Amino acid sequence: MYEKHLMICGATGCLSSGSQAVEQALIEEMEKRGIKDQYRLVMGGCPGFCEVGPIIVIYPDEVFYCRLKPGDMAELVEKHLVGGELVERLLYKGPDVDVPSRFYDTIPFYAKQQFNVLRNSGIIDPESIDEYIMRGGYRAFTRALGMDPAAICEEVKKAGLRGRGGAGFSTGLKWEFTRKAPGLKKYVVCNADEGDPGAFMDRSILEGDPHAILEGMLICGRAIGADEGYIYCRAEYPLAIKRLKIAIEQATEYGILGENILSYDFNFKINIKEGAGAFVCGEETALLASIEGKRGMPRSRPPFPAQSGLFGKPTTINNVETLANIPLIVREGGAAEFARVGTEGSKGTKVFALAGKIRNTGLCEVPMGITIREIIYDVGGGIKGGRAFKAVQAGGPSGGCIPAEQLDLPIDYDSLNKAGAIMGSGGLVVMDERTCMVDLARYFLSFTQKESCGKCTPCREGTKRMLEILNRITEGFGIPEDLDTLDSLAYSIKDSSLCGLGQTCPNPVLSTIRYFRNEYEEHINDKYCRAGVCKALFTYRIDRDNCTGCRACVKACPVDAIKGEKKEPHEINQELCTRCGSCIEKCRQDCILITPVGREADVSN
């Protein structure tokens, strides 16, 4: 028996911030003291709080240590493991707590979260099927084996689960369509082609709890009458793929995958298909084409995949988070319990990836219906550097931005749609006052334009024309007619594109025009970018009345464009200045002003 369990975050985010080196240092320290065998070390799944990684949680004490470095391990071993004391300096500290915080109960990031999908992440060893079973794993599947397939679909429908990948279609209904489709051969496909910039919900679920996905697929297979499944996962997720392969091997050894599973007349096998990272392959029909070995391009529907999907057979495609919810719903009493959380039209919880100008970047799982304000300020800790919140981009490049006036908007499928955004897969990119909304729209459109597969003209040509206009506006060559042209092109592309990529990619442009039209007009008419992002449309000037001559900006400037004596107001040489923004970041007196080109006066306020 072990004295304590040390769960180290072994997900991609923490690995990239050095959790492997921390683990190595911890092992060395324990070996030095000859106590290694008394403790169990697990490189587990993601506890969500990426901002403060690498993280170790020690059980049963339930102590959360964060921002760890290999050099901290000697003290952690000496004080906590040997001495039984808390290492206060390694506990969570932040502007949102008065005293260093111990764990979930006192760290504000976790206060409003509810773990359903992430129930096992950071709790179990993701490479152990035994631990998954201990946590109630494969019980729902065992129950499903004894149920009528139609009854399984009915339970999923009753729970109100809607697809977590984007459109939010009823999962139970989707299953029912495939179940009723004629044919002996059917497929289950798990869409793990997470492609939105800044989104990593699916990766974390796959890395932290791979058996939950297998169980979701098995239940789906039982419900629709399929005997084979595919997981289509980005090749850029090597750890997720490694853990999925281990999980499949274990489930096969345990007789949970294979033939006559658990003595029932049910066979199921799962294959992994690694995708090459094309964004369009997240679209159902493009994904199916890619699995079939064809070029990843969408096709027109009908027929829908439920009638004619993979290799022409009826197919259900669900995303990772959708499938991870299934075992919770199909367990005894699970559907009613699931439906108790959330809103009338959006049941359960949703995992979001918080990114951008937010203090607490990471993953959070919150009940549907929570407001944007609660996510940004209570979970996310507010805006970095204490700046003002400007907007949040929900739903990635297919989504839209929601402005500060709508901070109290509840997060659910219908409210987001009404606001011009979408739930998408759950990426939330937060923006502050220094974000230029025209540039943001340009960025997301440049992403979708590059990722357009080129099959249909509206998307291929339309996105290119829209991007040309946005480039022109951000370079100072916008004309007043541009806004109407953008609007007209956007609706044409939305209405006539073949697939979801084209039908949704104008959303960032439309939503920024809707909520930030003044910024577009300022770029076009005044040739001014007040956020200080579009380099052709502003200059930095020093407010001579307030400059104390501290020289912080002089030291920060990489091109020596700032001159001035100590304690005397400084000056920026406009010929040399590259508008990199280093000076404005360093100035403590806020006396670097963003001004229109060729104008001395500050109009930024």
Added chain:
Amino acid sequence: MERFIDHCCKECTHASDTPCKDFVRCCVEGPVCHDDPACSAKRKAIIEKVALNEQFVIC
């Protein structure tokens, strides 16, 4: 018995080619098909080795 797939005694026959319908429940609550405190203790030992706290096991 190091893992749940290992047989607790000759009474247990679950394997991928000789499957038992009660296998999953048996891992945590078993043995289901026979009554033997020693077999039960073997399962408990696997659980106790990795359970982080009292709420860890979900039946």
